[in-house]
Amino acid sequence: MLDKAAKAEDNGPSGIGAIGVIGLGYVGLPFAMAFVRRGFSVIGIDVDTRKLEMLKSGKSYVRDVADAEIANALAAGKLAVSSRFSLLTEASSIVICVPTPLTAEQAPDLSFLTNACRQLEPHLQQGQLVIIESTTYPGTTREVVQPLLELGGLRAGESFYLAYSPERIDPGNTDTPVEDVPKVVSGLTALCLKRVVSLYSTVFSQVVPVSSTDTAEAAKLLENSFRLVNISFINEFAKLCDQLHLDIWEVIRAAGTKPYGFMSFHPGPGIGGHCIPVDPLYMQWKARGAGTESRFIELSRDMNESIPSYIVSRVEQLLLPERALAGSNILICGVTYKRDVADLRESSALLLMELLHLAGVAVAYYDPYIPTVRIGQASWNSIALTDAAIAAADCVLIHTDHAALPIGQIMEHAAAIYDTRNVTRGRSSRGKLARLGDGSQL
Ligand SMILES: NC(=O)c1ccc[n+]([C@@H]2O[C@H](COP(=O)([O-])OP(=O)(O)OC[C@H]3O[C@@H](n4cnc5c(N)ncnc54)[C@H](O)[C@@H]3O)[C@@H](O)[C@H]2O)c1
Structure with a gap:
């Protein structure tokens, strides 16, 4: 009371x-x-x-x-x-x-x-x-x-x-x-x-x-569908850049200097969170009830869902020829859907961990906000991010760019890094390094 x-x-x-x-x-x-x-x-x-x-x-x-x-x-x-x-x-x-x-x-x-x-x-x-x-x-x-x-x-x-x-x-x-x-x-x-x-x-x-209340409800779904479509599009563009050996991050930086008619979106492992991947499907459901649908929402969802398996294939290429994916040790840094939140809902890290686990990888993860991750019968505890733990991994996969992530320490000790957030840009690393959409020839 x-x-x-x-x-x-x-x-x-x-x-x-x-x-x-x-x-x-x-x-x-x-x-x-x-x-x-x-x-x-x-x-x-x-x-x-x-x-x-x-x-x-x-x-x-x-x-x-x-x-x-x-x-x-x-x-x-x-x-x-x-x-x-x-x-x-x-x-x-x-x-x-x-x-x-x-x-x-x-x-x-x-x-x-x-x-x-x-x-x-x-x-x-x-x-x-x-x-x-x-x-x-x-x-x-x-x-x-x-x-x-x-x-x-x-x-x-x-x-x-x-x-x-x-x-x-x-x-x-x-x-x-x-x-x-x-x-x-x-x-x-x-x-x-x-x-x-x-x-x-x-x-x-x-x-x-x-x-009307209907207009206000639709406005929210437009905002989040807009993000879904644009992030999915930039992720597709990142894949194109990989194939064409162009660095998408530099391409976006250049395009972003246009003072009108362009809005920068950045590639990433997923869209995640309780909202962006979910809300557009509310619109789609309502549209289907009225006998229509959004092809953009459908396509964007498919693109978004394909990114974790694309990342796994890029990590596999990065590891070769020294190591096969099966039997390797991969350390995922950051598992939440975005930086500095303690929210794992709809995070692409869950699908990534599952795919790697199914591919025979020994997966470990570090996230200061998430002590434990459970997927089906499997469960993991966040490890301490020591120099030895970083060095023991065949590849460090940067999934979430938490502000507290010690990028310098990772760069110094990792044998290989796959960076999905471009936090390693402009830094030199001891081992192999590739970023999502950076056009690296793997
Ligand atoms: N999280 C975001 O970033 C965000 C942003 C914008 C809009 N939204 C929307 O806001 C809404 C809430 O999202 P959230 O992220 O806060 O969810 P949440 O799960 O963090 O919180 C919802 C809370 O509601 C409580 N709850 C569930 N049923 C209840 C009931 N019958 N009576 C009383 N409490 C009940 C739950 O216990 C929980 O604490 C959703 O519709 C979401 O789409 C979320």
Whole structure:
């Protein structure tokens, strides 16, 4: 429960009231703390008791949120965390930030969202504003969320307010605070839109209203489909450069000097994360339901999925003639989907490790953020990155360019390096070296 002192103040900075946040993960926790920073009281709800226990003891599991921030918010009575949805009766607005993954059949899995709505509905109060932040296909707020929240008789747009605002948080990005990222907002009705604009204007420096929840849902899918298509295209271009013995990194640097009409994307082992490989498939699923589809999304997904096996074939060539792939020792540096996050979801390292393992390679890995990786029956623990461990590998495969990765040490001791992130550029190495798309003749 919010303590008394907090309740006395929980009108927030503009008399708007306490904020409920359902789902305290990579999105929900930083989001909750952005409201706390603006002076709101926040009621955070999650079903994961392990996360709740950590938060209650003042510990953060999201790298972008400091322990002290949690501890101070709890001590000041500005943050309450619980699994009890009944606490949300005290909130004026409730933001839903639960996962929206894919099913085994690659279709949208809205079970977390529908469960959250079902759990919220019995506690929904007259006048409350509910905002969906989870990424989803156009139509979800109207077709899925609204009927669930209306089961008890309240009507969206009349007795409570319903809005959709796509989340654009960029985990690991410490340059842009969440408050400074423009926030696209939409409402089921004009009044719903007015409510969400009024609330978000108190926290975000720019609020961008659009005409419908479907438009806001589609805007997020366009952003992430755009990244999927462009990263997949640059990965294909990297393969072309390898064949033509051109260095893609230099090609991109040159093209990037054009002051208009060009945007640099960089090759890499995968696209990874909870969003970029997943969200475009939500659009594809919705499009198929309407009897059409995106060929770009399909092609990009195929290209993206082919990169780990391409990397394995390049590593195999790099090892020859001294060593065959089977029986070699390969040390993977960095396994998360991107630098400086502790998130392994959809990481291409998982497929890479599996492919190497199946090819008879003795795989080891180092990642300061991930102590253990399990794939099926196999499991690995992150090793200490000593000079001896680096030297013992037949090849060091740089998968994720964490800021803390000791590139100099790797260059000094590795017999061979395959660098998928271009972090070895301009450095000389003791052993063999190739970078993804650098055109090396292997
Ligand atoms: N992670 C990102 O970079 C990012 C960026 C933009 C948008 N998104 C979108 O935001 C949404 C959330 O993603 P995330 O990365 O924060 O996921 P996450 O898995 O890190 O966090 C989701 C949290 O929701 C909780 N949860 C699940 N079901 C619940 C329920 N019924 N009631 C209460 N809590 C519940 C989980 O326990 C978890 O703590 C997704 O739709 C995702 O696509 C994510």
